Structures are given as C-alpha cells and as structure tokens.
Amino acid sequence: MTTFLTVIVALPIAALVWSSRSDGLSSFWYWISTPESVSALKLTVAVAALVALTNAIFGTLIAWVLVRDPFRGSSLVNAIIDLPFALPTIVAGLLVLALYGPESPVHVHAAFTRAAIYLVLLFVTLPFVVRTVQPVLHEVDTQMEEAARSLGAREATVFLRIVLPSILPGILSGVAMAFARAIGEVGSVTLVSGNRPFHTEVASIWILNQSSSGNATGAAAVAVLLLAISFVLLLAIGGLRRLATRHERA
Amino acid sequence: MPSAALRRWSVRSVALGYLLVVLMGPLAMLFWRVWAEGLGQAWSAVTEADTLHAFQVTLEIAAIAVPLNTIFGVVCGLAIVRRRFPGKGLVNAFVDLPLALSPVVVGLSLFLLYGRTGWFGPWLTDHGVRVLFALPSMVLATVFVSVPYVAREVIPTLREIGDEQEQAAHTLGASGWQTFWRITLPSIRWAVIYGVVVTTARCLGEYGAVAIVSGSISGRTETATLRVQDYYENIDQAGSFGVSLVLALIAIAVLVLMTLLKPKEGTA
Numbered sequence: 260m261t262t263f264l265t266v267i268v269a270l271p272i273a274a275l276v277w278s279s280r281s282d283g284l285s286s287f288w289y290w291i292s293t294p295e296s297v298s299a300l301k302l303t304v305a306v307a308a309l310v311a312l313t314n315a316i317f318g319t320l321i322a323w324v325l326v327r328d329p330f331r332g333s334s335l336v337n338a339i340i341d342l343p344f345a346l347p348t349i350v351a352g353l354l355v356l357a358l359y360g361p362e363s364p365v366h367v368h369a370a371f372t373r374a375a376i377y378l379v380l381l382f383v384t385l386p387f388v389v390r391t392v393q394p395v396l397h398e399v400d401t402q403m404e405e406a407a408r409s410l411g412a413r414e415a416t417v418f419l420r421i422v423l424p425s426i427l428p429g430i431l432s433g434v435a436m437a438f439a440r441a442i443g444e445v446g447s448v449t450l451v452s453g454n455r456p457f458h459t460e461v462a463s464i465w466i467l468n469q470s471s472s473g474n475a476t477g478a479a480a481v482a483v484l485l486l487a488i489s490f491v492l493l494l495a496i497g498g499l500r501r502l503a504t505r506h507e508r509a
Numbered sequence: 510m511p512s513a514a515l516r517r518w519s520v521r522s523v524a525l526g527y528l529l530v531v532l533m534g535p536l537a538m539l540f541w542r543v544w545a546e547g548l549g550q551a552w553s554a555v556t557e558a559d560t561l562h563a564f565q566v567t568l569e570i571a572a573i574a575v576p577l578n579t580i581f582g583v584v585c586g587l588a589i590v591r592r593r594f595p596g597k598g599l600v601n602a603f604v605d606l607p608l609a610l611s612p613v614v615v616g617l618s619l620f621l622l623y624g625r626t627g628w629f630g631p632w633l634t635d636h637g638v639r640v641l642f643a644l645p646s647m648v649l650a651t652v653f654v655s656v657p658y659v660a661r662e663v664i665p666t667l668r669e670i671g672d673e674q675e676q677a678a679h680t681l682g683a684s685g686w687q688t689f690w691r692i693t694l695p696s697i698r699w700a701v702i703y704g705v706v707v708t709t710a711r712c713l714g715e716y717g718a719v720a721i722v723s724g725s726i727s728g729r730t731e732t733a734t735l736r737v738q739d740y741y742e743n744i745d746q747a748g749s750f751g752v753s754l755v756l757a758l759i760a761i762a763v764l765v766l767m768t769l770l771k772p773k774e775g776t777a
Contacts, residue, residue: 341764347733347734350756378531
C-alpha cells in the first residue's frame with residue numbers, strides 16, 4: 260500500500276519539488292515573481308475566492324431548500340447537483356461557452372473574459388457546499404428553532420443564531436474544497452478563458468503553457484506554489500471536518 | 510401566514526433559479542446544440558476512426574486505473590481505520606492530496622519524473638521504454654488523480670460498522686482472509702461500488718494531467734476529453750458537441766447509478 264502511494268503520488272511530487280529548485284532558489288523566486296505569473300496567480304486566487312463565496316451562499320440556500328422544503332421533483336434536482344462531479348470538466352467548459360459564448364441564445368457574450376472563468380468555475384464547484392451542508396442540516400434538531408420561534412424570534416434571527424452556527428463548519432469545509440478545486444481547475448477553464456496573458460490566464464494554464472513551451476523550471480516553481488496551497492487547504496479541511504463532527508464523536 | 514409562504518416560495522425560486530443559470534441551462538445547451546448541428550454530423554464525428562480510437566484509449570486507461578485504485582482504496586481504508594502504523598498521518602494526507610491538487614501539477618510532476626532529463630528519464634531511454642507521450646504515463650496520471658475516491662468512501666463506512674463482527678470472527682477461529690471476504694467486504698460493498706462509480710467517472714473525465722503527459726497525438730495518444738478540445742480548436746462544432754454528448758450521457762448514467770446506490774449505503 261505504501262509502495263503504491265510512494266510510486267504513484269509521492270515520487271512524482273518529490274521530482275517536482277526537486278526540479279523547482281534545481282536551478283537554485285533564486286530561479287524559483289524569479290519564476291514565481293515574473294509579472295505574468297504574478298498576474299496569473301492573482302487572478303486565480305481572486306476568482307477562486309469569489310467562486311467559493313458565491314457557492315457558499317447559494318450552496319447553503321440549495322441545501323436548505325432540498326432538506327427543509329422538499330417539493331415535487333426535488334429528488335431529481337438533488338440528483339442533478341452531482342452532475343459536475345460526473346461530467347468531464349472540458350465538457351463543462353464547452354457547455355458554458357455554448358450558453359454564454361459567441362452564439363449565445365440568451366445574448367450573454369462572456370467568452371474569453373474573466374466572467375466566463377467565474378461562470379465555469381461556479382458550475383464545476385457547485386456540489387461541494389451543498390453536499391457538506393445537507394447532511395448537517397438533516398441532523399440539526401428543529402426543536403431549538405421552534406423554541407426560538409415560539410419565544411418570538413424572527414426568521415432571520417432563528418437562522419443566524421440557531422441554524423447557522425451548527426452548519427457553519429460544514430459550509431466552511433465545502434468552501435475550502437470548492438476553493439481548492441477552483442484554484443487548480445484546468446479542463447473547463449482552458450476552453451472558455453482564451454488564456455490571454457495578463458487578462459484571462461490562470462495559474463494552472465500558465466503552468467500548462469510554460470511546460471509545453473519547454474520551461475519546465477518555471478512551470479515547476481509555480482506548480483510547487485499551488486502544491487503548497489493545496490496542502491494548506493487540506494489541513495484546513497481536515498480541521499473543519501473534525502470540528503463539524505465534534506458532536507458525533509463526543 | 511401569507512408572508513411565510515411568500516418567503517418559502519422566494520427562497521425556493523432563488524435556489525432553483527441559480528441552478529438553472531449555472532447548471533441546467535448549460536446542460537440543456539448540449540442537447541440543443543447537438544440537435545442544431547445535426548445529429549448525422551455529430552454521429553459521423555463520433556464514429557470517425559480517430560474519435561473511436563480516443564474512446565478506446567480512455568477505456569483502456571480506465572480499465573487499468575479503476576481496478577488498481579479499488580484494491581488500493583480498500584487496503585488503504587482498512588489500514589487507516591483498523592491499524593496503527595508509523596506515518597499514518599502522512600499516508601492520509603497523500604491519499605487526499607489529489608482532491609485538492611491541480612491536475613496540471615500532477616501532469617508536470619510525472620513529466621519531470623519520467624521526461625528526458627527526469628530522474629528515470631535516462632534509464633528509460635537506455636532501455637527503450639517509452640513512458641511519456643505514450644499510454645504508461647497517461648495511466649500513471651489517471652491513477653494519481655483518481656487515488657482518493659474509493660478510499661474516501663470506504664473509510665467512513667468502516668468506522669461506522671466498527672470491528673466487533675470482525676473480532677467475533679477472529680475469536681471463532683477465522684483467518685484474516687476469511688474475515689475479510691465473509692465479514693468486512695460484504696458490509697462495505699456498497700461503499701466500494703459507489704467509490705468505483707465515482708472513480709470511473711473521474712478517470713473518463715480526466716483532462717489536465719493527461720494533457721501534459723500525452724502529447725495529445727490524434728489517433729495515438731488522444732483520449733476522449735482531448736478529442737473534444739481537438740475538435741473545438743479545429744472549429745468543428747458538430748464534432749466537439751457530439752463527443753461531449755457521448756461523455757455527458759456516460760456522466761448521466763453515472764449519476765443515475767450514484768443516486769441508486771446512495772440510500773443503500775445508509776441501510777447496509
């Protein structure tokens with residue numbers, strides 16, 4: 260088992276980290292601080308944050324409707340939520356381009372803009388928050404909410420003071436996963452963004468371009484940065500998961 | 510209370526409206542565009558020799574990656590839940606890593622390991638083994654990105670069922686193998702099957718890592734997802750939407766399977 264993990268995962272990662280600094284630390288700093296890579300990294304983090312935030316709000320709302328307000332056809336909606344997990348991401352990109360691209364039937368022309376990157380990442384990361392909040396909402400005891408209501412609390416107060424605190428760890432771990440996914444996403448972004456340097460080029464595509472034009476050292480430097488971000492996010496998700504299940508384990 | 514009804518109705522509409530704009534609208538476009546481009550044209554693109562070859566490559570990769578990761582996922586899940594060993598935290602972290610890591614980083618890592626100047630590059634060249642721009646590297650990339658899915662399904666299920674039955678079997682004289690086949694595996698089978706379904710979907714849809722290591726040569730190292738891009742870049746709309754439709758139909762079949770398997774997981 261450990262051998263498998265070493266050969267498949269650890270060894271390639273080691274090779275990556277090693278080659279990122281094979282030309283020295285100064286070359287590593289050089290490649291992660293060129294204007295183009297900095298611009299790509301900034302765009303990546305900004306869009307990913309915006310995407311994670313948007314899906315935090317709407318994902319919670321969708322989970323709420325599915326759990327608390329089931330309607331005719333809600334089980335179908337529930338099944339469709341997982342579509343972005345099952346659909347190849349490049350297809351997701353093509354579909355967003357079909358609806359919001361040059362031949363848009365709704366006359367939204369977002370192709371090759373930052374808005375298109377935002378839209379396609381919303382698609383790809385949609386399930387994360389819904390799927391982490393749903394089980395927690397199922398577990399939450401509604402008696403406390405009823406007690407609050409009977410004591411005269413308004414709906415907003417009930418949600419903010421009673422419901423939100425119990426689902427917050429779920430929301431946050433979903434957000435962290437969506438953020439990690441949005442940072443690294445390639446397939447869906449490559450078609451819709453047009454990959455224009457300083458404008459719509461995200462970090463993962465920058466790596467792709469550099470490696471295919473022979474700049475392995477530069478690509479490795481930025482890749483190591485993304486690797487570090489992934490590790491930090493995984494640690495955060497692990498911590499949040501423990502926080503989310505603290506009632507079960509107690 | 511009319512205001513409560515209104516509130517419920519508006520929350521529901523906002524949620525469904527968002528799904529329509531972000532998810533269902535684009536999905537509907539797929540069917541619409543294939544129809545608009547002409548079913549015949551889409552069909553001829555899908556049955557083109559290079560496309561069929563691309564699907565074959567994708568299936569070959571999945572046929573290797575899915576069984577490997579299924580076995581690994583079960584073994585790894587058992588080790589993490591049932592045993593204590595040094596470096597367990599590290600194993601746990603590496604299993605989860607592909608969930609958070611960009612596929613491009615995966616592809617690049619393999620490129621640097623097996624490429625001409627990589628650690629294994631010279632040895633491989635000397636022995637005439639082609640890894641990069643050939644099936645082996647594409648399999649390695651796909652196995653890497655799909656490592657976590659079976660393990661992640663198996664681990665919570667193993668925790669939930671506990672080890673009392675396994676210990677009982679052990680006390681009654683069952684060997685390790687017998688306990689595994691008769692007690693453990695049957696009780697986690699739905700989690701394993703669910704994990705296999707998700708792993709398969711991930712393998713069929715892999716793009717970023719394979720894009721770097723495959724070289725994307727039509728009729729040779731092109732997978733189905735790379736084929737979609739190839740058609741798109743050659744401004745062949747019927748082709749890219751046709752291949753996408755096939756991939757989407759597979760995704761929908763996967764979705765149906767996931768939905769059917771989910772409740773059983775809870776009752777098992």
